[in-house]
Amino acid sequence: MAKIRDPRFECMDREELRKLQGERLVSTVKHEYENVALYRQRMDEKGIKPEDIRGLDDLRYLPFMEKTDLRDTFPYGLFAVPTKDIVRIQGSSGTTGKPIVSGYTAGDIDIWTEMMARTMTAEGVDENSVVQVCYGYGLFTGGLGAHQGATKLGALTIPMSSGNTQRQIMMMHDLGVTHLCCTPSYALYLGESIREAGIDPKEMKLKNGSFGAEPWTEEMRVRIEELLGINAYDIYGLTEIAGPGVSYECEAKRGMHVNEDHVIPEIINPITGEQLPYGEKGELVFTTITKRGMPMLRYRTHDICRLHDEKCDCGRTFVRMERLMGRTDDMLIIRGVNVFPSQIEGILAGTQDVMPHYMLIVDRVNSQDTLEVQVEVTDAIFTDSLGRLEATKRYIGEQIKSVVGIKATVNLVAPHTMPRSEGKAKHIIDRRKL
Ligand code: ADP
Ligand code: ZN
Numbered sequence: 001m002a003k004i005r006d007p008r009f010e011c012m013d014r015e016e017l018r019k020l021q022g023e024r025l026v027s028t029v030k031h032e033y034e035n036v037a038l039y040r041q042r043m044d045e046k047g048i049k050p051e052d053i054r055g056l057d058d059l060r061y062l063p064f065m066e067k068t069d070l071r072d073t074f075p076y077g078l079f080a081v082p083t084k085d086i087v088r089i090q091g092s093s094g095t096t097g098k099p100i101v102s103g104y105t106a107g108d109i110d111i112w113t114e115m116m117a118r119t120m121t122a123e124g125v126d127e128n129s130v131v132q133v134c135y136g137y138g139l140f141t142g143g144l145g146a147h148q149g150a151t152k153l154g155a156l157t158i159p160m161s162s163g164n165t166q167r168q169i170m171m172m173h174d175l176g177v178t179h180l181c182c183t184p185s186y187a188l189y190l191g192e193s194i195r196e197a198g199i200d201p202k203e204m205k206l207k208n209g210s211f212g213a214e215p216w217t218e219e220m221r222v223r224i225e226e227l228l229g230i231n232a233y234d235i236y237g238l239t240e241i242a243g244p245g246v247s248y249e250c251e252a253k254r255g256m257h258v259n260e261d262h263v264i265p266e267i268i269n270p271i272t273g274e275q276l277p278y279g280e281k282g283e284l285v286f287t288t289i290t291k292r293g294m295p296m297l298r299y300r301t302h303d304i305c306r307l308h309d310e311k312c313d314c315g316r317t318f319v320r321m322e323r324l325m326g327r328t329d330d331m332l333i334i335r336g337v338n339v340f341p342s343q344i345e346g347i348l349a350g351t352q353d354v355m356p357h358y359m360l361i362v363d364r365v366n367s368q369d370t371l372e373v374q375v376e377v378t379d380a381i382f383t384d385s386l387g388r389l390e391a392t393k394r395y396i397g398e399q400i401k402s403v404v405g406i407k408a409t410v411n412l413v414a415p416h417t418m419p420r421s422e423g424k425a426k427h428i429i430d431r432r433k434l
Contacts, residue, residue: 001314002251005121006114009261010316014309017317021264022055024289029053029062032295035080038073039065039297059264059287060275064298070100070240078294079103086293091139092239093338093405099139102239105293109148112242115259116149119248122257122314123233124208125179127154132172134182134190135213135336136162141243142213142336146181149245155179162186165193173204180209183336184216184224184232188367191227201229210235212244214333215324221253236321240299241286247321252313255320262290265319266298267307270328278309278319283328302328332428334362335369337406341427344373344408347399353381353392357418364432371408373400376418 004010012020030050032039042063043049052058069078071094076083086103094100104112125131131150135142143161150157158175160168162182168190171177180187187209194201206228212235224232236256237244241263247256258265263286267276270283284303288295306322332339341360349356357376362369373396381388389412396410 002124003121003126004315005118007315010118010257010318012261012317014317017260018056020261021289022057024261025056025059025264025287026050026053028287028289028291028295029297031080031292032297036078038069038077039063056264059266059298062287062298064273064285064300065296066300067095067100067240067302070102071095071098074098075101076103080295081105081293089139090141090144090239090243092141093340093343095340095342100239101139103293104291108242108291108293111262111290112145112245113148113152115242115245115262116145117152118259119235119245120146120149120153120155120179120210122248122250123179123210124231125150125153125155129153129155129178130158130176130205131155131179131181132158132160132168132175132177134160134162134168134180134186135244140336141237141239142181142183145237145243145245146210150179150181165190166197169194169197169199172206173199176205178205178207180206180228180230182209182211183213184211184220185214185335185364185367185369187211187224187228187232188220191224192367195227201227204229206230208233210244210248212236213336215326217323234323236324238286238301240296240301241288242291246286250312250314250316254312255308255322257312257316257318257320258307260318263288265307265321267305268300270302270304278307281306281325284321284324302331304328330428332360332362332430334371334406337404339371339404339406343404344400345427347396347403348373348375351392351396351399353378353388354396354412355415357420358427359418360428362428362430362432369432371406372411373408374411374413374418376415377412379415381412 033050087106088104089101091099091101133146137143208231221232233249237246247258249256266285267282276282284301284305286299304325307319309319355376359374361372393410400408
């Protein structure tokens, strides 16, 4: 059985944990109220003062935070400490062209690192492990998050970042990698490529992997485990809260334990905002209770899920999140990148010679996500040379790459050929079988 890194917290008596969460919540609310204008204003509007929040039971009275709050206050408006105390920025795509950014103090980085160290300990990583990180390094939290956790555990850490599959396989083989970190779809692709290269995974030392950042299924888990001959663990996180390691699976593989001494999870009814009991399906909401740089109170993730508080076979008492069951908004996750159709619509609306009549077609080819953008051109485009069609296509592709951060195939279609809908237009066809 894999070790438990921090049984004092991970296996804490739930009553004691609730008390600790309550104390940390009270101090976070005070810190936020005193330092973040937007949140102070929201609490004032609701007529709530920090003193009114006396423990965990009062959490439900606090106002929510949303991704749009990060956008509206971009870049530094939600910082609760002076910028000189912030040592890192990480980011993720927002709902429009601007990314959303999160600021970390040195202490916040330590906490995030610790959450990832617990995660990877539960997955069997220790100082003897060789960890290959194929999540992207950069603003995206995946790469650095896994890197920090593995390094903290004293594992030999290989910062491969994403891409270049042949080189990934060579390193995995030659360096005797025991633990793989990447998106589940990339794990599948790697597994297939290894077989195609004529390598028997049994010749490799690979034992386990942390796979997350996008939705996947039990069927995919079985497939990855077979292809690579490993244990595949689910791992969840989001930039606004910390990054990967907000929750993690243990060897029971029956849901992801939430690092509850650092974040409080809630499930709410997405329409009324009312808190729902454990076991019920609804929108997942997180409150950070140890972060200082940019704390988040009741942050609405738009992820749909269920929470369970029964003790787990592994001995941990932290609640478990079920696999995510979808989203309450239209965010797509394509190759691990958050994509909002509104971002692409904005680009198309700002492009000459096309109409914002479009369709986004998402598919999975050879285990890799693909995005095709079909968009209608106007008659005007034909008044010029053919070069104008090509240039428009290229321009849209480049804009999507730079604003959204992913590669898309752009196909221009003739005027008046895209289906017009009465009522809400349908802009997405997702052919991936998830
Ligand atoms: P990251 O991609 O590092 O997880 P982002 O902030 O870019 O962080 O994206 C967060 C979103 O990604 C989550 O709200 C959720 O929708 C999705 N996500 C992250 N991990 C998982 C997972 N294990 N299963 C399903 N979806 C996930
Ligand atoms: Zn467990």
